[in-house]
Amino acid sequence: MSKLLHYGRHLLYSTEVAAKIGRNEAICLQQIHYWMSISGGKMVDGIKWFWKTYQQWSEELQLSVSTVRRVINKLKQLGLIAIERLSAKTYYQANWYTLKIETFKALFQNEQIDAIVLNNSICSKSTDDIKDYPSEENSPQQHFADVEEKEEVNYKPPQITHCAVDAAAASRRVDIKIVDSFSSEDSNGDQFSGGEIEEENEVDTTLGKPNKSEIKEICTELKRLRINPDPCLGLIKKHWENVESAIARVKEAVNEGWCNNPTGLFINSCKSGEKPKNTINTDVKAWFEWARKERIVLAMSGGLAYTPDGKAVKISEIMQEYPIPN
Structure with missing residues (x-):
């Protein structure tokens, strides 16, 4: 079996592999x-695994996070890699990867391919180092509602360099391409989108917390108030029970004309749980809880209810229009 995967620290790929599974997939597989x-990772039942976050893959491959997800998902569907969560008992999760070399060989068993044998990387030793970590210590997989990603080690993306290949090696049958990732564009044309919600391989660690749809609606409402939702995501998740009243308090303050810093007021209201001045009675509160779950309204303030499309409606009118079912 001729070598189709090569040692080294450069971004490179085999055109034969790329022809079968795609260029980005071939680079990622390499x-x-x-x-x-290399040393590091962990052995489980004789199989080596290593972990890496989508953001780290994005920086290493110079592809957008969404493209990285599609590439990894395709490699998994082809059976070329396996992905597991080997530290399930920890709060922060990361995907662990292993290469299924037998599947790879089977895919190319009828191919007669000679590959250029590249020298080892000329990068510094520190870039080739990864540390061994027990199962309870790993880097977190970034989640939509997390503000900070707590890393166990300082990750350094690989240095992207060109390798010199002699004329004899260049004449072999397979063209091994070295990618200058800083000058190349993502074939899918995506922009970096680290704020996107993770897909199939993500583990839900937000039981009892707001779901993705609820967070999206709150972010939309914050943008209407000219509040940047990105730095508030962790706060929203932690103090979800105070979010609706915090939004109502900001709207009340804006309407009264005394709020110069909506973002600061929202953050303080979430943390303190302080309610707007115009409180509501028990019946209205019960209706509001039901209506919010049904996505009829998002917030209330000053006798007005605010719908998901940004309209302000009198509470008495909208309660008559949408009564709580018996």
């Missing part, structure tokens, strides 16, 4: 092979 070939 990098997985690299991480499997």
Whole structure:
């Protein structure tokens, strides 16, 4: 079996592999092979695994986070890699990867391919180092509602360099391409989108917390109030029970004309749980809780209810229009 995956620290790929599974997939598979070939990671039942976050893959491959997800999902569907959560008992989760070399060999068993044998990386030793970590210590997979990502180690993306290949090696049958990722564009044309919600391989660690749809609606409402939702995501998750009243308090303050810093007022209201001046009675509160869950309204303030499309309606009118079912 001729070598189709190569040692080294450069971003490179085999055109034969790319022809079968795609260019980005071939590059990612080569990098997985690299991480499997160096020290570190962990052994489970004789199989080596290593962890990496989507953001780290994005920086290493110079692809957008959404493209990285599609590439990794395709490699998983092809059976070329396996993905597991090997630290399930910890709060912060990260995907662990291993290369299924037998599946790879089977995919190319009928191919007669000679590959250029590249020298080892000329990068510094520190860039080739990864540390061994027990199962309870790993880097977090970034979640939509997390503000900070707590890393166990300082990750350094690989240095992207060109390798010199002699004329004899260049004449072999397979063209191994070295990618200058800083000058190349993502083939899917995506922009970096680290704020996107993670997909299939993510583990839900927000039981009892707001779901993705609820968070999206709150972010939309905050933008209407000219509040940047990004730095508030962790606060929203932590103090979810205070979010609706915090929004109502900001709207009340804006309407009364005394709020010069909506973001600061929202954050303080979330933390303190302080309610707007115009309180509501028990019946209205019960209706509001039901209406909010049904996505009829998002917030109330000053006798007005605010719908998901940004309209302000009198509470008495909207309660008559949408009564609580018996």
